[in-house]
Amino acid sequence: MVQFLLNRAARSWRCPVLEVCGAILLIVSPAWAAQKNKKADKKASVQASVPDLLLEGGRKLVYERNFGWERDVKPKKGFWARVVDVVAGPPEYHTLMRPYSVVTDSRGRIIVTDPDAAGIHIFDFAQQKYKFLSRQEKGKNSLFSPQCVAVDAKDNIYVTDSESGRIFVFDANGKYDRMIGALKFGEGIFKRPTGIAIDSVANRIYVTDTLRNKIYVMDMQGSVVQTIGKPGAGEGEFNFPTELRLDGNELLVVDAMNFRVQVLDKSGNFQYAIGKIGDTSGAMFRPKGIALDSEGDLYVVDGLWGAIQVFNHKGELLYYFGGRGTAAGKFQLPTGLFIDRSDRIYVADSLNRRVQIYRYWGLPKQAAGGAQ
Amino acid sequence: MLAAAVRMPAQVTVGNDVSMNMNGQISVGYTGDYGNQIPSDHGITAGGNATLTGSYYTPSFLSFQVSPYYNQSRDNSTSSSISDSSGVLGNVSLFSGGNYPGSISFSKNYDSVGTFDVPGLPNYTTHGNSQGFNVGWGVIVPDWPQLTLNYGQGTNDYSIYGTDTNGTSDYHNFNAHAVYRVDGFNLNAGYFYNQNHSQYPLFLQTQQLESLDNDGNSYSFGASHDLPFHGTLGANFNRSSFTSDFSDGRYTGTVDTVNSNANFHPTGQLTLGADFNYTDNLIGTLYQSIISAGGILQQSTPGQSSNSWDASGLASYILTKHWTFTGTFEHRDQSYFGSSFGSNSLTGSANYWNRFLGGSLSTVLSVTRLTEDTTNQSAIGLLTVVNYSRRIMLWDVSGSGNYFQNTQTLLVGYTTSGWGYSGQLGRKFGAVRWNANAGGSRSLLNTAAGYGYNSQNFGTGFNIRWLGFNGTYAKSSGTGLLGVNGVVTSPLAGQSPLPTELILYGGHAYGGGIGLNPYKRLTITFSYSRAFSDTVSNSVGSQNNSENVFGRVQYQFRQMFLNAGYSRFVQGFSASGTAPAQLNSFYVGVQRWFNFF
Numbered sequence: 001m002v003q004f005l006l007n008r009a010a011r012s013w014r015c016p017v018l019e020v021c022g023a024i025l026l027i028v029s030p031a032w033a034a035q036k037n038k039k040a041d042k043k044a045s046v047q048a049s050v051p052d053l054l055l056e057g058g059r060k061l062v063y064e065r066n067f068g069w070e071r072d073v074k075p076k077k078g079f080w081a082r083v084v085d086v087v088a089g090p091p092e093y094h095t096l097m098r099p100y101s102v103v104t105d106s107r108g109r110i111i112v113t114d115p116d117a118a119g120i121h122i123f124d125f126a127q128q129k130y131k132f133l134s135r136q137e138k139g140k141n142s143l144f145s146p147q148c149v150a151v152d153a154k155d156n157i158y159v160t161d162s163e164s165g166r167i168f169v170f171d172a173n174g175k176y177d178r179m180i181g182a183l184k185f186g187e188g189i190f191k192r193p194t195g196i197a198i199d200s201v202a203n204r205i206y207v208t209d210t211l212r213n214k215i216y217v218m219d220m221q222g223s224v225v226q227t228i229g230k231p232g233a234g235e236g237e238f239n240f241p242t243e244l245r246l247d248g249n250e251l252l253v254v255d256a257m258n259f260r261v262q263v264l265d266k267s268g269n270f271q272y273a274i275g276k277i278g279d280t281s282g283a284m285f286r287p288k289g290i291a292l293d294s295e296g297d298l299y300v301v302d303g304l305w306g307a308i309q310v311f312n313h314k315g316e317l318l319y320y321f322g323g324r325g326t327a328a329g330k331f332q333l334p335t336g337l338f339i340d341r342s343d344r345i346y347v348a349d350s351l352n353r354r355v356q357i358y359r360y361w362g363l364p365k366q367a368a369g370g371a372q
Numbered sequence: 373m374l375a376a377a378v379r380m381p382a383q384v385t386v387g388n389d390v391s392m393n394m395n396g397q398i399s400v401g402y403t404g405d406y407g408n409q410i411p412s413d414h415g416i417t418a419g420g421n422a423t424l425t426g427s428y429y430t431p432s433f434l435s436f437q438v439s440p441y442y443n444q445s446r447d448n449s450t451s452s453s454i455s456d457s458s459g460v461l462g463n464v465s466l467f468s469g470g471n472y473p474g475s476i477s478f479s480k481n482y483d484s485v486g487t488f489d490v491p492g493l494p495n496y497t498t499h500g501n502s503q504g505f506n507v508g509w510g511v512i513v514p515d516w517p518q519l520t521l522n523y524g525q526g527t528n529d530y531s532i533y534g535t536d537t538n539g540t541s542d543y544h545n546f547n548a549h550a551v552y553r554v555d556g557f558n559l560n561a562g563y564f565y566n567q568n569h570s571q572y573p574l575f576l577q578t579q580q581l582e583s584l585d586n587d588g589n590s591y592s593f594g595a596s597h598d599l600p601f602h603g604t605l606g607a608n609f610n611r612s613s614f615t616s617d618f619s620d621g622r623y624t625g626t627v628d629t630v631n632s633n634a635n636f637h638p639t640g641q642l643t644l645g646a647d648f649n650y651t652d653n654l655i656g657t658l659y660q661s662i663i664s665a666g667g668i669l670q671q672s673t674p675g676q677s678s679n680s681w682d683a684s685g686l687a688s689y690i691l692t693k694h695w696t697f698t699g700t701f702e703h704r705d706q707s708y709f710g711s712s713f714g715s716n717s718l719t720g721s722a723n724y725w726n727r728f729l730g731g732s733l734s735t736v737l738s739v740t741r742l743t744e745d746t747t748n749q750s751a752i753g754l755l756t757v758v759n760y761s762r763r764i765m766l767w768d769v770s771g772s773g774n775y776f777q778n779t780q781t782l783l784v785g786y787t788t789s790g791w792g793y794s795g796q797l798g799r800k801f802g803a804v805r806w807n808a809n810a811g812g813s814r815s816l817l818n819t820a821a822g823y824g825y826n827s828q829n830f831g832t833g834f835n836i837r838w839l840g841f842n843g844t845y846a847k848s849s850g851t852g853l854l855g856v857n858g859v860v861t862s863p864l865a866g867q868s869p870l871p872t873e874l875i876l877y878g879g880h881a882y883g884g885g886i887g888l889n890p891y892k893r894l895t896i897t898f899s900y901s902r903a904f905s906d907t908v909s910n911s912v913g914s915q916n917n918s919e920n921v922f923g924r925v926q927y928q929f930r931q932m933f934l935n936a937g938y939s940r941f942v943q944g945f946s947a948s949g950t951a952p953a954q955l956n957s958f959y960v961g962v963q964r965w966f967n968f969f
Binding site for chain 1: 929930931932964965966
């Protein structure tokens with residue numbers, strides 16, 4: 001088991017002397033100011049060098065990058081953009097305030113919920129575009145505290161709001177589409193919806209209601225077709241369930257205060273569970289986000305220890321990475337976790353106000369020539 | 373623009389110990405001014421302001437802030453203004469985290485806008501220059517007396533739009549205060565010195581300048597000690613000497629006052645108290661209150677002997693969480709203008725609070741039997757206060773009212789009566805939020821009919837998502853004192869017993885405003901107000917009026933603001949013999965905010 005040796009993130013480094021000189025230059029000459037911006041762009045684009053985590057059988061885990069604000073999608077600016085920056089000032093970039101959950105869609109866009117910003121950030125690094133989604137309406141129709149996020153096959157975005165007790169649906173372009181969970185006279189189905197998963201094949205939405213200790217299964221229009229679970233510590237019972245993840249026919253549920261991850265089938269039948277309470281490696285103390293890689297290994301975020309533990313199907317700990325800290329590769333209250341089809345691992349590093357990205361290189365990919 | 377490179381306000385560190393931040397804004401635009409009291413001109417103008425903050429070593433060791441501004445009104449720095457003021461403000465704090473904290477502050481303002489107050493109506497506008505300097509120091513050492521020292525001085529010169537006269541004033545003051553706790557005694561001592569000189573125009577009656585020189589100092593000592601039954605016993609002595617020189621004479625006086633009090637709380641519900649006060653110069657106390665309010669004494673007052681003492685006792689009991697009852701007895705003995713006066717008052721009051729008809733109700737009812745020893749006449753004094761608020765259907769309703777009768781003033785033989793009310797109403801009509809309010813008050817001096825004041829005001833407004841509107845109407849009248857800063861209401865006024873000139877005033881004002889925010893970064897505001905008043909002072913009447921029109925359009929693009937504005941200002945006084953001042957201004961320009969470092 002190897003722990004990362006991490007360097008300090010370059011983007012958090014500032015040289016006060018350079019900034020003073022920069023300020024003077026900017027005041028005196030817009031051209032010099034543009035030059036300063038160029039240097040800053042280069043500085044911002046530098047990512048820390050974090051040693052690879054070498055695993056059994058030639059597998060490895062590679063730290064790729066982190067990002068925390070709108071500016072990261074387009075770190076380099078053109079001449080005219082810099083001229084406008086000098087004349088009118090830089091735009092007000094959106095910043096991750098407290099990223100909670102993360103997911104990617106079919107276009108590779110990274111979607112991050114942010115309860116403190118009361119909205120959703122969409123980072124499109126391929127197109128160098130950014131979008132911020134929010135909804136301010138009267139009563140409980142506003143998006144107050146977005147928690148978990150999921151996308152369907154058409155890249156529609158589904159967001160749970162634990163405060164209003166609603167699920168907000170935006171289309172792939174970010175336009176508000178509908179709200180799920182509201183009943184007549186202002187009542188709602190959910191007490192505190194958190195985790196969400198979409199089954200686009202069966203047209204089902206799975207939502208955990210943490211305070212009701214249940215999982216609601218709904219059709220795409222929001223009608224409840226089934227509920228799963230009840231309060232308790234037995235098989236198929238929950239004590240404050242939070243995150244959900246759908247993998248094939250398996251439904252993985254973070255059973256937070258039972259300190260385990262339960263695996264059910266899509267009908268709600270208990271299959272097996274992983275995890276136990278404890279403060280040692282292999283145990284779970286504050287399980288948060290979960291995800292599965294291409295080899296079926298389960299990644300579980302532990303918020304308290306700031307680490308991600310990786311288990312096999314038998315519940316055996318394979319390795320872990322991270323640790324508490326502010327440097328690249330370290331976490332402060334990590335929450336959401338997502339692994340895309342190319343085994344990129346996205347971790348919402350909430351108190352460090354960033355998302356960190358790793359990539360898992362399994363044997364098939366390396367054999368295909370995907371080395372770094 | 374530096375913010376393009378850094379996400380947070382940057383901080384500059386000079387060497388190892390000095391840290392500084394600086395931000396500000398610069399504006400450039402085309403301005404045109406025209407009117408009858410300024411030369412008409414137009415052209416490109418530039419202005420700006422900045423704020424530099426920093427510290428040396430740590431903020432608790434030395435911190436500072438300097439804020440210069442140039443060619444802009446502090447009230448309206450982003451658009452046209454009637455005064456393009458410039459100046460600088462600054463302050464330094466030393467050892468704020470230590471035993472010897474200190475501070476130094478200064479200010480210098482050129483062509484800044486000020487006000488000349490009129491009770492119940494919009495204030496008149498002045499403009500002029502001012503500067504001030506203040507230094508303070510403290511000694512806070514554990515187990516030693518805590519000492520604070522302050523010195524301040526400043527000057528001001530101004531003129532009132534619509535007159536051709538100017539006023540000036542300057543002041544110096546120093547105060548020292550010490551507190552010390554030893555053997556269960558809380559001791560305090562203080563010294564205060566004040567000197568000010570003013571020359572201000574009597575523009576509501578003549579064009580003469582009134583001159584006023586005040587010079588005074590005072591000493592005070594006090595001590596208190598805890599007593600059984602959660603009680604305290606305290607006593608204070610104060611000697612205040614002052615001299616007031618004015619155009620027609622001079623007043624010099626010394627006032628000694630002694631106060632002692634005792635309070636007990638034998639149970640959580642019961643409070644008992646007693647209070648004793650003595651002064652050897654009652655009239656001097658009255659004159660000092662006039663001077664400190666900005667009034668003047670317009671007649672020479674020969675030295676007169678006067679004194680006063682009073683003793684009172686109080687018992688208060690909290691019967692339930694809704695009811696509190698209080699009883700008070702007070703005896704006063706006064707001697708002034710060669711006569712002696714005495715009075716006894718017995719007061720019973722009840723406070724009640726409860727939920728009532730779905731709202732919150734609080735009331736006070738107080739009844740006083742007031743008996744004068746010399747005339748043996750009795751009067752019933754009354755005080756009632758009612759406050760109520762609740763939500764009725766979709767309406768938010770709240771209101772309050774009070775009535776008082778034969779309320780004792782500082783002098784035995786002079787009582788006041790009056791009433792007041794206020795009310796607010798609001799509700800939502802779909803997306804529209806509407807509100808309205810009204811208020812008024814009236815106070816009369818019982819023994820001198822015609823002396824008093826009353827005022828009423830009414831307002832309403834509504835706002836939708838991107839549109840807001842408000843309108844107001846006010847009227848006011850009464851008697852007051854014309855002083856350095858304006859007209860000061862004083863129901864206790866008259867040729868007797870006060871040797872000061874009264875001013876009778878009355879007027880009304882109305883205005884309205886509208887604000888639009890049709891797009892996220894576009895703001896449009898417009899306001900209009902007009903005020904009329906009539907004054908009579910020293911048998912000279914004056915009809916006064918003012919008018920303000922103001923409009924502005926602002927669009928924000930990043931840290932840049934595109935502004936366009938128009939303002940019109942009119943102010944006139946018929947007694948001044950000059951034409952009303954008219955100032956018009958328009959402005960189109962760009963303003964940019966910078967976070968320099």
